Amino acid sequence: MHLELATQDGHRKDVGKDTRSPLEIRGLTVSYGEKPALFSVDATFEPGAMTAIIGPNGAGKSTLLKAALGIVKPVSGRIRSYGKSLSAQRHRIAYVPQRASVDWDFPTRVLDVVLMGLYRQLGLLGRVRPKHLEIAMSCLARVGMEGFADRQIGQLSGGQQQRVFLARALAQGADLYLLDEPFAGVDAATEKAIIAVLKALKEQGKTVIAVHHDLATVPDYFDRVFIINTSRVAEGPVAEAFVPEYLQEAYGGRLATAQMGAAG
Amino acid sequence: MMGAEFVALSLPPLLIGVFAAVACALPGNFLLLRRQALIGDAISHVVLPGIVLAFLATGVVAAWPMMLGAGIAALAAVVLIEVIRRLGRIEPGAAMGVVFTSMFAGGVLLLEQSDTSSVHLDVQHALYGSLESLIWLDGFGWASLLDWEALQGLPPELTRMALTLAFVAVFTAVLWRPLKLSTFDEGFAQTLGLRTNLLGLALVVVAAIAAVAAFDAVGSIIVIAMFICPPAAARLMTNRLERQIGWSVLFATLSAVLGYVLAGYGPLWLGFENAVSAAGMIATVSGLILLVTALAGPCRTRAGAPTET
Numbered sequence: 001m002h003l004e005l006a007t008q009d010g011h012r013k014d015v016g017k018d019t020r021s022p023l024e025i026r027g028l029t030v031s032y033g034e035k036p037a038l039f040s041v042d043a044t045f046e047p048g049a050m051t052a053i054i055g056p057n058g059a060g061k062s063t064l065l066k067a068a069l070g071i072v073k074p075v076s077g078r079i080r081s082y083g084k085s086l087s088a089q090r091h092r093i094a095y096v097p098q099r100a101s102v103d104w105d106f107p108t109r110v111l112d113v114v115l116m117g118l119y120r121q122l123g124l125l126g127r128v129r130p131k132h133l134e135i136a137m138s139c140l141a142r143v144g145m146e147g148f149a150d151r152q153i154g155q156l157s158g159g160q161q162q163r164v165f166l167a168r169a170l171a172q173g174a175d176l177y178l179l180d181e182p183f184a185g186v187d188a189a190t191e192k193a194i195i196a197v198l199k200a201l202k203e204q205g206k207t208v209i210a211v212h213h214d215l216a217t218v219p220d221y222f223d224r225v226f227i228i229n230t231s232r233v234a235e236g237p238v239a240e241a242f243v244p245e246y247l248q249e250a251y252g253g254r255l256a257t258a259q260m261g262a263a264g
Numbered sequence: 265m266m267g268a269e270f271v272a273l274s275l276p277p278l279l280i281g282v283f284a285a286v287a288c289a290l291p292g293n294f295l296l297l298r299r300q301a302l303i304g305d306a307i308s309h310v311v312l313p314g315i316v317l318a319f320l321a322t323g324v325v326a327a328w329p330m331m332l333g334a335g336i337a338a339l340a341a342v343v344l345i346e347v348i349r350r351l352g353r354i355e356p357g358a359a360m361g362v363v364f365t366s367m368f369a370g371g372v373l374l375l376e377q378s379d380t381s382s383v384h385l386d387v388q389h390a391l392y393g394s395l396e397s398l399i400w401l402d403g404f405g406w407a408s409l410l411d412w413e414a415l416q417g418l419p420p421e422l423t424r425m426a427l428t429l430a431f432v433a434v435f436t437a438v439l440w441r442p443l444k445l446s447t448f449d450e451g452f453a454q455t456l457g458l459r460t461n462l463l464g465l466a467l468v469v470v471a472a473i474a475a476v477a478a479f480d481a482v483g484s485i486i487v488i489a490m491f492i493c494p495p496a497a498a499r500l501m502t503n504r505l506e507r508q509i510g511w512s513v514l515f516a517t518l519s520a521v522l523g524y525v526l527a528g529y530g531p532l533w534l535g536f537e538n539a540v541s542a543a544g545m546i547a548t549v550s551g552l553i554l555l556v557t558a559l560a561g562p563c564r565t566r567a568g569a570p571t572e573t
Contacts, residue, residue: 069455087457095455106297106448107505107563116445119456124441152503168452 020083022047022092022176022207023068028077030060030067037063039231041077045224048205050198052212052222056251059229061211062098065178069095081176091120094174096165098181104154110164111149114139117171139170142200144193159190166194177201179210183217195221218242268405276400276419278524281486281546283425284478285516287432288490291471293505293512296495297447300356303342303468304491306364307475308484310341312371320378327420331480338472341367346465393483395524395542398422421481428477435470436509443467444505482543489547490516497554500561519550 023045030038038060045051053061066072068079070086081089094117114136115128122128140146143163148156156164162182169177177198183191198208198221209226212218218225218238225242227233227250234246288304295301314337318329341363349359402408402417409415436443446453446460453460471491478487498511523546528539558564 066451069451071451071454090455090457093455095452097449097451101451102449103297107499107503107508108444108448109504112504113448116449116452119441119445119458122441124438154503 018082018175019047021045021080022082023178023209024080025064025068026078026080028064028067028079029075030063030072030077031075036075036230038067038074038228041228041232043226043232043235045207045209045226047207048202049224050202050208050210050222051224051226052210052218053226053228054212054215054218054250055228055233059250061228062180064228065095065180065209065211069093069178092175094169094172094177096169096177096179096182099158099162099165099184101180104156104161106153108153109149110140110145110151110153110156111136113153113164114149114167114171117168120172135173136167136171139167140164142170142197143167157187159186162186163190163193166197170197174206176207177209179208181211181213184213215247268403271405271408272400272403274524274528275403276422277395277398277542278521280398280419280422280425280481281395281520281524281542282517283422283429284482284486285490285494285520285546285550286513287425287429287474288471288478288487289494289512289516290432290436290509291467291474292491292495293498293509294443294447294467295471295491296499297505298464298467300360300468301492301495302357302360303345303471304475305488306341306345306360307338307472308479308487309364309368310337310371311476311479311484313337313367313374314340314371316371316374316378320374327424327480331476334476334479335473337367338476339469342465342468342472393479393481393486393543395482395546396528396539398481424477425481428474432470432474435466439463439466482546485543485547489550490519493547493550493554494519497550497557497561500557500564503563515550515553519546519553523547523549 021044023043025041025043028038028041028043029036041060041064043064053064055061063072067074067077068086070079079086081093086093111133115122115132117139118132118135122132137146137149140149143166145160145163145167148160148164153161153164166179166182169179179198182194182198186194198210201208210222212222219242222238224235224237226235227241227246229250233250234241292301292304295303311334314333314335315330316333317337318333321333322329345356345359345363348354348362349356352359398419398421400408400414400418402411402414404414442453442458442463445456446458446463450460453463475487475491478490494512494515495508497515498508501511502508524542526549527542527545530545531537531539
């Protein structure tokens with residue numbers, strides 16, 4: 001496994017744990033037009049933590065994830081994952097895109113979508129064997145969707161679609177999970193199911209980073225926040241960084257009092 | 265009808281029609297799901313300037329230089345569409361519209377201004393092709409299929425179209441998984457390390473190759489119809505891409521066979537004397553199949569359109 005030769009904090013002795021940052025971003029600038037979507041962003045995400053990326057609409061939250069994954073080409077900046085380049089670590093990274101980013105009328109079944117998460121194992125022409133089906137079915141079971149394997153994906157509700165996307169990410173068997181608004185437009189039961197799965201991942205020592213919208217649930221769901229508004233505003237444990245001062249700085253006058261109450 | 269006359273006069277055009285239809289329908293499935301189905305239309309228009317230029321350069325009406333010219337024009341158009349789409353940040357449909365109308369217009373201008381009137385190079389030929397003329401003079405009955413010398417007399421279009429179909433089929437089979445993945449979820453496919461831009465380009469290039477080969481053999485009407493009608497009708501029959509491919513091949517084959525037979529014999533049955541264009545009838549049949557599936561296909565409803573967030 002990935003043993004560090006010189007561990008800086010002595011108490012972290014679990015064998016097999018990778019203490020290098022699963023995602024390290026330096027000087028990331030992304031531009032879609034003339035105006036930069038991200039400007040010189042630095043971020044070092046903690047291994048084994050659940051981090052929420054928060055910020056106002058158009059702050060570049062999704063762009064940060066996409067650039068970190070190499071989907072969006074940055075103007076400048078450097079991405080490292082577990083001390084290596086992104087392309088060397090793709091097998092350790094799972095991604096849950098925004099649900100609305102795909103056409104759910106695509107002619108395919110739930111099971112086929114989850115099997116997409118096994119692409120790196122299956123390769124170009126590898127046959128889908130019983131063990132692959134077993135993995136896919138167990139991932140569906142973890143999100144409570146095992147009864148839907150044969151459904152066409154267009155027949156699912158929004159929450160069910162989101163669970164299928166999460167199951168596909170689970171099938172990737174990664175160490176780092178990047179989720180883009182996993183709770184957007186889902187029902188309460190799905191939200192509960194998803195957060196349970198994510199917390200279980202954290203228990204296993206995996207790293208979870210999610211773009212998050214609902215400030216009220218941040219302290220319940222996450223242990224760290226990364227606040228962004230085109231540039232980095234703050235980063236740290238919820239107790240230190242999720243404070244009115246930084247939120248005001250990121251959201252400005254747009255922050256509702258109710259949310260401030262929950263935050264403070 | 266099934267004897268020597270059939271083997272010599274009807275079998276080659278039938279096979280060419282089927283091969284061309286299936287070769288276009290296969291990539292059409294993916295283009296349809298990627299909202300790029302009009303690329304077939306675009307390609308069949310942009311090949312015109314390529315063909316005219318090839319004629320002007322060589323001075324002869326020969327298949328290979330013309331296919332080469334058509335292929336180069338198609339590739340130039342594909343690149344141009346991509347460039348306009350990216351630089352202008354616009355819909356692929358809009359980029360296609362701009363490119364294929366201007367290149368087609370350029371082709372018509374070239375055709376008018378150059379001295380090509382003496383040769384058989386006209387718009388009508390480009391549209392309908394000449395499926396009926398692709399006969400096998402050496403074919404004297406089914407036994408000829410086992411006669412090597414007679415086989416050499418087969419129309420070259422048949423060999424070309426068979427090779428093209430084989431190439432398209434192998435491409436689809438080998439790249440099946442990445443094609444499906446990147447068509448459904450391009451961002452996710454990229455995080456797996458797939459080169460989705462390259463894959464998209466490869467798909468369009470393969471479609472262009474199928475279109476140019478089919479265009480040469482059967483004209484552009486079939487090309488345009490087969491990229492869209494069989495895949496669209498197939499999508500209405502099933503909710504699984506694997507089965508959609510099967511249905512599209514079936515519908516393409518059915519269109520080609522039924523269209524060819526109806527064009528040749530339909531008017532006679534109705535008491536008219538002349539046959540009608542096979543290419544036109546094949547395209548019409550594919551359109552009718554789409555109409556029937558659109559009215560009665562089992563998977564017509566858009567079940568769960570994603571909610572806007």
